[in-house]
Amino acid sequence: MGHDDRESGTAESSEFEFTDEELTQLALASADHNDLTPDAVAWNYRDAVPSFDLPEWYMPAAVGTRHSRGARLIVAALIFGFLLIDASGLCITSGFLTLA
Numbered sequence: 001m002g003h004d005d006r007e008s009g010t011a012e013s014s015e016f017e018f019t020d021e022e023l024t025q026l027a028l029a030s031a032d033h034n035d036l037t038p039d040a041v042a043w044n045y046r047d048a049v050p051s052f053d054l055p056e057w058y059m060p061a062a063v064g065t066r067h068s069r070g071a072r073l074i075v076a077a078l079i080f081g082f083l084l085i086d087a088s089g090l091c092i093t094s095g096f097l098t099l100a
Contacts, residue, residue, distance in 0.1 A: 085097070086100075
């Protein structure tokens, strides 16, 4: 199989293609046939990891922090200002105050 065969997609077969029978033989040959002890317990991943909606690596749990009274007042004033703009029939989505 030459380089040109791979580019044109006309390669006959790859050395990594197996039949179902070959895969079965490989699986049985590699299986560990040690008997389990009578007191063996199945390991369950869900028992080992706390149950959250999202995995910890994707979105860590929220951590509450204390903010000063001034910071809370600024946030409240911004929210109130946006609500007032919206209630007035105006729009500030693009950064410019326009009619909605």
